[in-house]
Amino acid sequence: MIIVFWDQKTKEVYLNAESLSKALKGMQYQLWAIADGKPVNAVMYTEEKDSKIALSKIPKAQAFAITLEK
Numbered sequence: 001m002i003i004v005f006w007d008q009k010t011k012e013v014y015l016n017a018e019s020l021s022k023a024l025k026g027m028q029y030q031l032w033a034i035a036d037g038k039p040v041n042a043v044m045y046t047e048e049k050d051s052k053i054a055l056s057k058i059p060k061a062q063a064f065a066i067t068l069e070k
Helices: none
Strands: 003-006 012-016 028-035 038-045 063-069
Touching: 012 028, 012 038, 038 063
Parallel strands: none
Antiparallel strands: 003 012, 028 038, 028 063
16 A cells, blocks of 8 residues: 655655555656646655655645556
């Protein structure tokens, strides 16, 4: 399970991606916020990023998505 935490007060985004499979060589995971029906780049995620550290600040979002990118 992948969990995105978004603090609506501070606008900080955290990601718990322990169960996310390792990205293929040359690929990275991209976290997107969906705001007003449009994707907004949140952050490129790597295994080295700790879920206790805010990855980015997103002013508003209705949903989040993760894609695998080159």
